[in-house]
Amino acid sequence: MTDLPSDNDVATRVGRSFARQGMMAAIGATLGSVSPGRVTIMLRPGAANAQQNGFVHAGAVSAIADSAVGYAALTLMPPGRNVLTTEFKINLLAPATGGRLVAEGRIVKAGRTLTIGQAEVFAETGDDRTLVALLTATLIGVDER
Amino acid sequence: MTDLPSDNDVATRVGRSFARQGMMAAIGATLGSVSPGRVTIMLRPGAANAQQNGFVHAGAVSAIADSAVGYAALTLMPPGRNVLTTEFKINLLAPATGGRLVAEGRIVKAGRTLTIGQAEVFAETGDDRTLVALLTATLIGVDER
């Protein structure tokens, strides 16, 4: 492990946690960029995330948007702290379909107890980019186990 | 197909649509009971729906809760009409873990344009039953394609 960045490196930390989120692999999501307070997650539309009409399921859109905000929060947490989502709200603005979805999470306020973040989810096809969902989440810091 | 109930039969209708929701299979969800205005969906906790600590991912909890409400709404729609979620809000009350999760969706108000429903998600282990999430959703009726 000597060549790896330290655990304090947020990208490494987020990458390791993301790799343990079995659901992300199951629905076809991959980790994108990671920087302090900002994380993106991508999703390839397909059978594993489809609803009955072939669009991406609201639950899959929510999953990547929630994870993007959760990991954005994690980048601002001291080592040994983890985050859990306590609630979120999502508005689905347009059918989620296309070449890929990109969820962009960012932190609005990192408080002592609660952290508030938002995510936008875009559907991208070629050069076309459509906003398909907006999520606002509250997260709570917890000690890592 | 002559022995099957007609498409008007809500259980058949919901069952057929559920079978097309690839995401439900991908995350390990199965359809439970279906009656007018009420639908339950079950989820077996496992790798395909896990977050980083081994609990069920908030996105998976949301997916079954949202689908339970969506199908509860579909049971009240005339043939040829479908429903799409326009927004939902979920509060995660306790870590989602245990033998299985059960999402119970029901319709609060079926309006001309918008339908409002709620779902409770319970974690069940043996005789133990814990409320782990509450979801409220708005759905809009659309013509089926």
Next chain:
Amino acid sequence: MTDLPSDNDVATRVGRSFARQGMMAAIGATLGSVSPGRVTIMLRPGAANAQQNGFVHAGAVSAIADSAVGYAALTLMPPGRNVLTTEFKINLLAPATGGRLVAEGRIVKAGRTLTIGQAEVFAETGDDRTLVALLTATLIGVDER
């Protein structure tokens, strides 16, 4: 003050706090019943709470629903602790109008840090009772000043 119930009496405690909520008087709201985990607040529709069509303003419906949940939470708090709303979500199901509105708040889960509650708001005219709004709120306990 010797004839008054002690501060531990939840009804007294809620009543004293409610009397300090200047907004409740300004919009014509009054405190109804108070019991552990449950509080009701009434509102008389009128100019002080009207929106542009003469219905009760969504903000007034929200104010009584939020206060009903907040006071329901307060009834479960030890003396010296207060509650603040950190977020809420409200669905407005029908035009809020009629003889009076009644917001019924109750606690779903009282946690160590966060408390989750819900309120239903009914419009009452004579014997008629219509559900006009559903609110879900998260509250956080804070030390009283």
Next chain:
Amino acid sequence: MTDLPSDNDVATRVGRSFARQGMMAAIGATLGSVSPGRVTIMLRPGAANAQQNGFVHAGAVSAIADSAVGYAALTLMPPGRNVLTTEFKINLLAPATGGRLVAEGRIVKAGRTLTIGQAEVFAETGDDRTLVALLTATLIGVDER
């Protein structure tokens, strides 16, 4: 009335509607700037909008944020159409207090049936400006009466 702008003028239209919202006057709110898709509303903290600790009541913060989004939606509606809020979600990020609150509403998506908007609420004291709340709302267009 000959010197007044026409009803199509959005500022006039919003101003006339705002003047009929009795609640805005009751809680001390005033209309700020109006442009297509954007409206601001101000509130002077005081007894008429206070909660028990002297901060602005979450219901008052919600009322100005909801109205700011609602009027932002109205600016994009054809004459003869009005808007009603069907649901909103608000996160309260910091105690609402100071010299004045400013709610800035803007439209995220104006759809055929539903319009989605967001508002930020800032507390201003001298040169200091703190984000105290974030609201996301769904509105539905209705024929004016």
